[in-house]
Amino acid sequence: MASAELAAVPEPWIDPPWVEGANTYESITDKVSEIALKRETPLAWYIAFGISSSLAGMFGALIGYLIFTGVGIWGNNSPVFWGFPIVNFVFWVGIGHAGTLISAILFLFRQHWRTSINRFAEAMTIFAVVCAGTFPGIHVGRAWLAYWLFPLPTSQLSMWPNFRSPLLWDVFAVGTYATVSVLFWYMGMIPDFATLRDRAKNKIQQFAYGVASLGWTGSASQWRVYEKAYMLLAALATPLVLSVHSVVSFDFAVSQIPGWHTTIFPPYFVAGAVFSGFGMVLTLMIPARELFGLKELVTMRHIENMCKIIILTGSIVGFAYMTEFFIAWYSGNGYEKFAFINRAFGPYWWAYWIMVTCNVISPQLFWFKSIRRNVWVIFIITIFINIGMWFERFVIIVTLSRDFLPSSWGYYKPTLIDILMLIGSFGLFFTLFLLFCRFLPIVAMSEVKQVMHHVDGPAKAGHAGGGH
Amino acid sequence: MSATATHSTVPEIRAAAPSLAATALGPMGLGVVLLVIAAAAGIGGGQVSRFWHAYLLGVSFITALSIGALFFVIAHHLAGGRWATVIRRLAELMASAIPYCAALFIPIAAHILMTDSGALYPWNDPTIVAGNELLEHKSGYLSDGFFVIRMAIYFGVYTLLAKYFFGQSVAQDTSDPLARAKMMGARSGPAMILFALATNFAAFDWLMSLEPTWFSSIFGVYFFAGSVVAYVSFMILMLNFLQGRGVLTQSVTADHYHDKGKMLFGFIFFSGYIAFSQYMLIWYAAIPEETQWYAIRQFGPWVNFSWFLLFGHLLIPFLGTMSRTVRRNKKLIGFWALWMLVMSAANLFYVIMPQADGVEVGNMMKHPLPLPWLEALCVVGALLVFIGALVRNAAGKNLLPIHDPRLPISLHHHVT
Secondary structure, three states: OHHHHHHOOOHHHOOOOOOOOOOOHHHHHHHHHHHHHOOOOOHHHHHHHHHHHHHHHHHHHHHHHHHHHOHHHOOOEOOEOOOHHHHHHHHHHHHOHHHHHHHHHHHHOOOHHHHHOHHHHHHHHHHHHHHHHHHHHHHOOOHHHHHHHOOOOOOOOOOOOOOOOHHHHHHHHHHHHHHHHHHHHHHHHHHHHHHHHHHOOOHHHHHHHHHHOOOOOOOHHHHHHHHHHHHHHHHHHHHHHHHHHHHHHHHHHOOOOOOOOOOOHHHHHHHHHHHHHHHHHHHHHHHHHHHOOOOOOOOHHHHHHHHHHHHHHHHHHHHHHHHHHHHHHHOOOHHHHHHHHHHHHOOOHHHHHHHHHHHHHHHHHHHOHHHHOOHHHHHHHHHHHHHHHHHHHHHHHHHHHOOOOHHHOOOOOOOHHHHHHHHHHHHHHHHHHHHHHHHOOOOOHHHHHHHHOOOOOHHHHOHHHOOO | OOHHHHOOOOOOEOEOOOOHHHHHHHHHHHHHHHHHHHHHHHHHOOOHHHHHHHHHHHHHHHHHHHHHHHHHHHHHHHOOOOOOHHHHHHHHHHHOOHHHHHHHHHHHHHHHHHOOOOOOOHHHOHHHHOOOHHHHHOOOOOOHHHHHHHHHHHHHHHHHHHHHHHHHHHHHOOOOHHHHHHHHHHHHHHHHHHHHHHHHHHHHHHOHHHOOOOOOOOHHHHHHHHHHHHHHHHHHHHHHHHHOOOEOOOOOOHHHHHHHHHHHHHHHHHHHHHHHHHHHHHHHHOOHHHHHHHHHHHOOOOHHHHHHHHHHHHHHHHHHOOOHHHHHOHHHHHHHHHHHHHHHHHHHHHHHHHHOOOOOOOOOOOOOOOOOHHHHHHHHHHHHHHHHHHHHHHOOOEOOOOOOOOHHHHHOOOOO
């Protein structure tokens, strides 16, 4: 009876097969492991890697230049002491949010579609956190003393970092986040590493994947422990999705600076981070699925779902912009009101309106199904989202340029080095990402296989009623 | 794998008798009587400010229940939800009680329009506003006429949304279930935007403006999170109550309780997170315009109530609802639902009541109440009206959307 009843459920509410085409367990393993194992590296990869690693090299050289010369090479100056470095830090931490959301929250919400994209998003998270971590590290001025950020008991220092400073909380929040993300990512890859190890033809690959797979044999007891650990890490990572960007928002909101101190900041920053993270996942995923022949694993339904998350979080961001504007007026606080009017109509009006256009208006296009199904349009919109979210942080930070005292007002201008370092951080991000794409299992093979026979709807009720 | 194997052979009750419409008058009438008694005792006893605050507490409590339910209904359609289809009609019934909440707000509107009293909202008293720069600044916004117009808009939006989704859902029982399900899905997006705007500003108006010089941009989210907690608690209790009377005994299973329990757990945490964010940022920045709200609650007699709420609304139920065993047991999760329903009222009590007697703006010496009998009377009175409204709305209706295309999936829902 159950099968018959469920067979009557109309199409819109039946999870489609999340893997399209005539795929079997074997063909999925073939497709994914071939990317890492095949001998010939595509020319496009070499070109992309050449460009991004050069930019990453430039980033490294500029960091060297910065350390030798000092932070004067940046545009940071009174009154905007937090220039590009902090904008870039917050931007990259935000990008790093989609991974945990997909791995942890969507896992707990039983969103089976996450399996095709989680590995990819987790990798992106980690590389984004690497880029994010670089900026505060070099922003401290004397980068060789960056370890002072940690509360280390040392006799020569005779002091501790200020535990009441959100900048220190950031060290803990981002550090925890990076640790849990790496653990989650690595643990998820173990079964897939074992698959690569077993399929590898040459000695180096066999050795490398062999070491990485930590002796995985795929026995029932290993799987039991693995599933349990996965569940626990997912539960652990869930509060981290909220905590990291909440703490990042505290960097601004605990202060008394007009435009920074507003209570909606924590949830608004979290929504913005997820928004930008999904934007970046799509920006990378759309070309990657094309290049590596993954269209049957990362289907249009996957992309559509991500677009829907973008509308949701983008609307929350727009809602927060409106609320803080309203409260700035409602508060009756002249400084608060000025900060917001100045954002929209002051010297940085262009940055404000880029932010609003990209973050609030552009994602609304995803209400239309035809747009959610057009990869080119989606790709362009996600680029806008990346730009918009970078500008959001820029707008927040240049609020400093006009504070309480008109005599101390200034106009922040980034130097060429600032801009090149931002570009360089993209180089670092893409370099890591391309290495991941080339050498690691970019789709969680074992997890995708689980959802092939784990579809809600007719298939779940028994084989007799299965439609595919 | 047959889900039917575990079902009892006694058929469940799936529809409410039309005769219930008359039965509804009982609790509704009793509720109104209690509210009238509260008014007579409060105003007659010279506790005008306290009465109006207690009355606002009662009506905001049931409005929160309705708003939380409306959110759930819209979110269900928006997310293409399936598992919750069996309980959707019950949520629609709760959401459709919103016109009754609006009716109970009429005395407040009348109080604002017809008097210059600052007993409830200090900004309504011209003598308080005069000379106060901050209040004069927003006197156009916080003025009796505009305030009441906005109140009508919020309730208009809520009623429109609740009526639409309930109406379509009931119509689904007799015609075009698939087309209507799709249509509700398509309309849920704009509906959610309207809902979010209305709730945000309603919270600013009804609750935040009790201290008219205070402001917090997260306050709308704070009220929303608390409303969802109240709704989920009420829903779990209602399911327990109905199943005890043979209603939906087979359709609603441990798996549905499990998911509802997870939702309760999630929103307990979320509302705690929002409350923490608000407190943390205001405490840390220590700007007097903002700390005034917490100063009343943190120093002096209200501080114990703050602790009570921290443990009662967040820490204890957070641990209590964490376990899978608890969530799957309808009695145990029912206990926590009752706990959280009481705590939801306590949360609103904490938001509203310290403002009572606040004729002087910024007065730090506001007194707590000796024994909250007047508040209890108002909450129970309003709750009875709400229950009466539920019964009245339910009369003659199916208690689950019997032809919704997603119902079979929901009936066979298993938490994995």
